Amino acid sequence: MEPKQISINEVLRHTMHDFLNNLHLIQMNIDMGRHEEAKNLIRTYSQKCTQFFDVNNIGLYNTNEWIQTFSMAYNKVSLEVQTTLLKRGAERYDSPLQEYLKRFIDTMYPLLKGYQEQILSVHLYSHDVLEVQVELVGEWTSYTWIDESFTDLFRVEKEMNTESRIKFKLIATERLE
Helix, strand or coil, X not given: CXXXXXXXXXXXXXXXXXXXXXXXXXXXXXXXXXXXHHHHXXXXXXXXXXXXXXXHHCCCHHHHHHHHHHHHHCCCCEEEEEEEECCCCCHXXXXXXXXHHHHHHHHHHHHECCCCCCEEEEEEEXXXXXXEEEEEECCECCCCCCCCCCCCCEEEEEEEECCCEEEEEEEECCCCC
């Protein structure tokens, strides 16, 4: 399983397709009298937009692009993103973070087995320092993720590494300004 290369046109097409699908889903719920469900969908889509702007606002532009195009390049894995971004000034961490996340999923993606549910969770947290919690849950051929070839900008804390779950945290070595 190799990740798919994507063009700007494909990104725009995918975005417009998702936008129309989301509007149709909201309209369908309204037509069926399911107003609370329609409101919940609007909240969910609004939260996704807020996360996009939050990640951009702290300076993680390349990382955000990778997050936003993830499902197009890695269609066998679901991505769940959480943000708790309280402080700005993470620009210097952007490219190394995006490269590390890409290297991780590029390594794991070919090892994924069959039609099992594969979920990559990424939680971006910034208070005094930037922390990124990463967890991959699914099924893959036996592999141990040991990539510590990282810049001096982050340290890696391994939390779990089994045949169905890999969990680690990237912690910036310096405080955000």
